[in-house]
Amino acid sequence: MARLGATLLFSHGLGFCKETWEPVIRRLKRSPMLQREVAAYVTYDQPFHGTNRDESVPAEVYYKDGNPNSPRVRHVMNDWVGVTSEAAYEQVQRLNAAAKGGPRGPLIGIGHSLGAAALWATEARHPGTFDGLILFEPVVGESDEVYEKNVDFMVATTLARETKWCVSRSPYT
Template identity: 35%
Template sequence: MKIDPRAKVLPAVHRLSSAVAGTDRAQGEVTAVLAHATGFHGRVWEPTARRLPGVDCHALDLRGHGDTPVPEGYDFPWAAFGDDVLAVADDLAARGHGPLVGIGHSCGAAALVLAEAARPGTFDSLWLYEPAAFPPPAAGEVQSNPLVEPTKRRRPAFADRAEAARNYASKPPMDAFDPEVLAAYVEHGFVAEGDHVRLKCRPLNEAQVYVSSLVAEVYAAMAEVRCPVVLVQGVESPSGRFDRLAEQFPDARLESHPDLGHFGPLTHPERIAASIRSWLAERT
């Protein structure tokens, strides 16, 4: 059976902001859609959301991640991640939330770009930490993603969540994760299956996301994003990459944190929250 690559999916969404959880939206409160990196899920944003008073945070699980499933054999076109974001934005708008801001990391940041480019005006502004976006290859250049094969070999199951947490805390990159972030990842990233727990984001699915990244049109979509953008980077490699990405947006400024790596939102949620609060203050 051929799977529709843009099949409509209803993403799982988690309301994270503890200051407003279980209450109606406060007058004047900012509503944020938070999107995660490949292989993770929305609730890894919880430690950041707790540090964002006055922000009503809604974190989605992109298809194939967390609690949002996909059919077997799905090939994860990145444009469909943008569709997931738009589905969340539509639901929030229908319930009286708005204007919306977008907060994203890596693949999640790319999903926000694709959503806003597809439907300009969905977001009032975007905060993007190292969006996964690459310029088209030069003539004759063959692109590959070095994360594909290691991801296919990733261990998919553990005896229990405690074993998973010990394993991840003992080796990079997760040994550098904030303890609250790692705890959230493990608690909500596994499902019980017989006598063990299994990753909700299956390694072969995650690997396919990386394969699909090679033909994702995020770089081209940046030129269609008219809302203000804060493009946030950690330590840069190769030099100048994020300067070039910033130039793709009609209205963007670049913010640098050279002591943070690509996993900055997962290793330093307090620093990330401070950056987000500063960005939001600029909007008032």
């Protein structure tokens, strides 16, 4: 019986979208070593990213301990591990449903940053989901003084960004 090719499931980092993997996938598809080894390359958008953007879910700005130099945002994505690992698991369930219970090759999760943490958490919550994981710079949620100062800076910088642009186009076209 012929061996079934692997499915590579790509999960992007915070603030990015599934298209960030396109250059990587193009190179992998051209690799002679992978021609017969990979059956499918799959990407998806994390919740509140790319095609899953949802502005109907409100966010609330507040200041940690009342300090105007420590802005924070309350949003469903504050539980980023739970939200993104659930999204990754749902994507795997869709892949399994598409296979209609038939045989499939190995499922390899490939993630960067938030995407890596999402895949890692998915495997921890649902052991055996993946046959392998390739994780680049997975985010871990340890909190200390340096972390808090970084959060202050990142949230303040993000809140200062423009939210609308006159032209919407993909940088990949």
